[in-house]
Amino acid sequence: MITQTSSLLLETRDILHKWLSLATSAIMIFFCFVNIVMLNQVTIGVIDSVFGLLNLYSFRKALLEKTHEWHHYMLAFSMTVVVLSSFYFADLRAGSIYWLLILPPLYCLLAGPKLGLFYTIILSLPALAILFIKSDTEDFLPYRSILNFVLAYFLSYGICYLYESQYAKSSLLLERMAFQDPLTGAQNRHALKLFFDNFNNVPVDPFLKYETEETRLLIIDIDYFKSVNDEFGHDVGDSVLLEMTELLHYLIHDEHVYRIGGEEFLITLKNHTQNQAYDFAEKIRKEVEKTVFRAHQQSIRITVSIGIAQLQKGQSFREFLRDADKNLYSAKNKGRNLVHYGPMNVSEAV
Numbered sequence: 001m002i003t004q005t006s007s008l009l010l011e012t013r014d015i016l017h018k019w020l021s022l023a024t025s026a027i028m029i030f031f032c033f034v035n036i037v038m039l040n041q042v043t044i045g046v047i048d049s050v051f052g053l054l055n056l057y058s059f060r061k062a063l064l065e066k067t068h069e070w071h072h073y074m075l076a077f078s079m080t081v082v083v084l085s086s087f088y089f090a091d092l093r094a095g096s097i098y099w100l101l102i103l104p105p106l107y108c109l110l111a112g113p114k115l116g117l118f119y120t121i122i123l124s125l126p127a128l129a130i131l132f133i134k135s136d137t138e139d140f141l142p143y144r145s146i147l148n149f150v151l152a153y154f155l156s157y158g159i160c161y162l163y164e165s166q167y168a169k170s171s172l173l174l175e176r177m178a179f180q181d182p183l184t185g186a187q188n189r190h191a192l193k194l195f196f197d198n199f200n201n202v203p204v205d206p207f208l209k210y211e212t213e214e215t216r217l218l219i220i221d222i223d224y225f226k227s228v229n230d231e232f233g234h235d236v237g238d239s240v241l242l243e244m245t246e247l248l249h250y251l252i253h254d255e256h257v258y259r260i261g262g263e264e265f266l267i268t269l270k271n272h273t274q275n276q277a278y279d280f281a282e283k284i285r286k287e288v289e290k291t292v293f294r295a296h297q298q299s300i301r302i303t304v305s306i307g308i309a310q311l312q313k314g315q316s317f318r319e320f321l322r323d324a325d326k327n328l329y330s331a332k333n334k335g336r337n338l339v340h341y342g343p344m345n346v347s348e349a350v
């Protein structure tokens with residue numbers, strides 16, 4: 001479930017953004033005071049105050065509402081402007097050049113590794129230009145120092161890049177372990193629970209009726225799967241389950257396949273009317289019936305029974321699974337290799 005990882009990374013980015021906005025705004029306001037009152041550097045002081053207040057506003061927004069994409073860009077932009085202008089206007093001996101070192105990690109964390117690298121390279125150009133333009137470069141920053149600085153600048157990005165990519169990889173791995181069935185690669189029960197919770201948490205939007213009313217479920221169970229195991233062995237049974245998952249993925253395109261029991265699968269169908277869901281279930285049933293599953297040099301034919309249900313808001317996950325199972329067993333009781341339609345909701349289907 002790729003969306004889980006990305007949403008986790010986005011959430012981390014939002015939290016980082018929120019507290020960085022507060023910290024940078026405090027630092028900018030502090031420097032505004034130092035520059036205007038103590039050093040008489042009005043230009044830098046004004047720039048500090050403007051961006052300091054903007055970041056404070058951004059922090060307040062992030063605290064009360066949610067962080068928007070443009071907040072990240074504003075934080076990165078304001079830090080860039082403040083750091084470059086201090087670097088340009090202030091005496092090099094003040095050491096404002098050191099602040100440039102925090103920008104590459106900031107870009108990497110806020111914009112992601114690829115875009116972060118792009119910004120890091122772009123920013124190095126005006127920074128180097130300022131270094132060379134300033135008349136006092138020779139006196140205070142010999143070229144050996146510049147070399148050290150450039151290396152440290154890109155290394156700070158490299159460290160952050162490595163950390164970010166490792167973090168993304170391990171999040172993906174953890175997510176797979178948590179939400180994927182290791183045998184078939186289908187989503188597991190936890191993933192279904194998450195889908196279910198999300199469905200229940202989204203408020204009903206009267207203008208988007210189909211969001212809540214037209215989410216249907218197909219509960220698909222292989223008929224007499226025990227006899228496949230008994231006749232051909234457990235390994236062959238495993239391969240059939242794997243092939244079955246592949247077939248379902250092939251048929252459904254961008255919807256999710258969940259394996260919720262040994263030989264029981266579930267598919268969520270968004271924006272499907274009753275008839276569309278029924279036709280689709282029939283298509284799956286017929287495809288499985290005519291497919292020859294080839295596992296370990298065996299040719300195996302199987303059939304499936306399918307129950308159709310409609311997802312109802314307010315149901316608990318337990319109730320939902322119990323009702324979904326009842327719905328499926330109606331299909332089994334009617335003779336197998338058929339689609340049973342639960343009239344309006346899963347509880348009425350028994």
Ligand SMILES: Nc1nc2c(ncn2[C@@H]2O[C@H](COP(=O)(O)OP(=O)(O)OP(=O)(O)O)[C@@H](O)[C@H]2O)c(=O)[nH]1
Nearest residue numbers: 221222223224225226227229234235237238262263
């Ligand atoms: N190979 C394999 N078999 C499994 C797995 N999980 C469950 N099973 C088998 O699936 C079979 C399910 O059997 P039953 O619940 O009796 O259902 P069935 O034989 O499919 O019969 P109906 O569902 O009533 O049509 C059992 O033999 C389980 O051992 C698995 O991961 N791999």
